[in-house]
Amino acid sequence: MSILINEDTTFIVQGITGREAVNLTRECLDYGSKIVGGVTPGRKGREVHGVPVFDTIDQLIDHNGGAVPDGSVVTVPPGFTKDAVFEAIESGIGLIVIVTERIPRRDVAQMVELANLRGARIIGPNCLGLVVPGVAKMGGIGGPARNTEQAYQPGQVGVMSRSGGMTTEISSTLTAAGLGVSTAVSIGGDAIIGSTYAELMPLFEADEQTEAIVIYTEPGGRMEAQLAEWVAANDSRLPIVAFMAGRFMDDEEMKGMSFGHAGTIVEGKEDTASEKILRLEAAGIPVVERIDEIPDAVKAKL
């Protein structure tokens, strides 16, 4: 099994005619994903790798005989993202992966709030999407199908990461160690994201294939504290191993700077790498110092 998507999941790409979206569409199709249409306003009638393009999601649904797609990958410029996501939510789409970065927080918060009202889930923004190895991927995660296969083999570990690239690095390490990956989710590098670690934990908890969790974390925000609280409050069957990047940002000289992702801005005492490591370890989540220590740390907990 898997979380969020499976072999039957249908999705669309909003902003499908953009350069990156064209690549992403190709990569997902090659990997076996079911893309049932694309939307770019004013580009109705075109095709992208055989995928029909529409002006609106309404048209797309009509074209498919009224079938509402399960998901949407949104890759439109930051100024237009909120409207595109609102369109997806109001069309009844339940899973929205937002690739776009540099979206103001107010817009993200509005999208999340509407999604909550309508029962939809958002992954991202500023993410590469998710992959169920050997089954389907939704977003640019892992790159071309051939590269995705190389890094992601089916297995027992669920991966959640604030960095898209590090999702692949960690999954590749787990694959090489023979553990493999159940579902890997690039959750996004922004200060406010649709789905945090703690919010995805119940899904992994319910997934029989998943036997352990690996998370990649960074300074900034309270997402790790939230996970630690979740672990304390829920008697989870899943052991968790964490990797913390950006420890150098704790240096006095690095104060007030953000590195890597927008979400790494440290706004309070709880946001630093060292504070997060303490919190995670207090919750029984070991924090390893090297990516290559992850497989052994997972095996020790299985």
Place this chain on the structure above:
Amino acid sequence: MRLFEFESRQIVKDAGIPVTNYGYALSAEEARSAAAEIGGPVVIKSQVLTGGRMKAGGVKFADTPEEAAAHAAEILELEIGGHMPRGVLVDPKAEVEQEYYAGIVWDGTRKQPMMLFSDMGGIDIEEVAEQHPDHVGRGHFSNLLPFSDFQAKQVIAQTGVTGSELNRATPILAALARLFQTCDMTLAEINPLARLSDGRFVALDAHMDLEDEARPRQKALMAQLGIPAEEQREAHEATPFETAVTAIDSADHRGVIQGKDAGFHGNIGLVIGAGGGSLTLTDAVRSQGGKPANYSEIGGNPSVAKACGLAKAVLEKDGVEKIAVMMSIVSNTRVDIVARGVIKACLELGKDPGETIAIFRIPGAWEEEGFKILDHYGVEYCDRSVSMHEAARRAVEKVQGAAA
């Protein structure tokens, strides 16, 4: 983007929140006339984008316009935490009965803005929250539904404030919540919010951060505050390396490169990527005893020229003899293009790529082509079977071996 106090106060004032009749001065002379206009004791406050100005001598009291001018002259020349002030604020000395705190921040867990109010103002709110939790009121508000004043009232009432104080403070916190939304702030604070002896409330200081991502749609606000569109307000002034990398990046739309070196004093040049990979690799180099000369990020499939430009900028830094070229597994960026770029940088600077590139560890798309080129120039490289930390260890060993 952090705003100066004089800008934050302007925003507060424009939102209808009462402020004192302060003046803003760029010279001692202007401070004198501002003080004369106020006609009583004043406070001269340095306008710097850093904390601790009180301790550093950036806030002084004056009884006469002459004293105000003298203090202003001093403060205008006073560097605080590496920042020179941008003018001084001349504020009438207020007859304060009580100080409060009013602030709005983002709560990433709830994914909503949160109001904070305390009847213990003038000090750090985190401290108050820790030591006197019953003196801090909190409340989230929606970004979709219209804001209503009762939400602010509830937050203030939590602290036990009642009577006319409650009714006077409510519209102030409500206005702050509304401007937080309309101006795309990530932080909006009034501290202290003062109740004067006549019962009026005024904002005595304000602190605001405008979200960088929202700058494109806050042009009107920026123009009103007189902030040029290109003005950057980092925690420090851009270094020559940072300026050079920014110029290389903007000269070509393909891919993205970033470079930082403020606070880095080492000898290992880092040509690394992408976001999370760079954080991981910087830590990895340090954990192996290496001292990075810089931080960088390569992403989004840059051109040969861009990769070359970054490598050159790093190699041109004082004390950098070798660079480590490393990334987490790439899927979008082409390995061969980065390889070409960094080799080109070495050759153009008259350096031997095999000697200069301590390690090349970029696994992923087009790696076979990349490895062929690296072979040709005798550069040590590795694929994904060598971990990021092991690659960092090899780089550190070579650089320190060379230095010893």
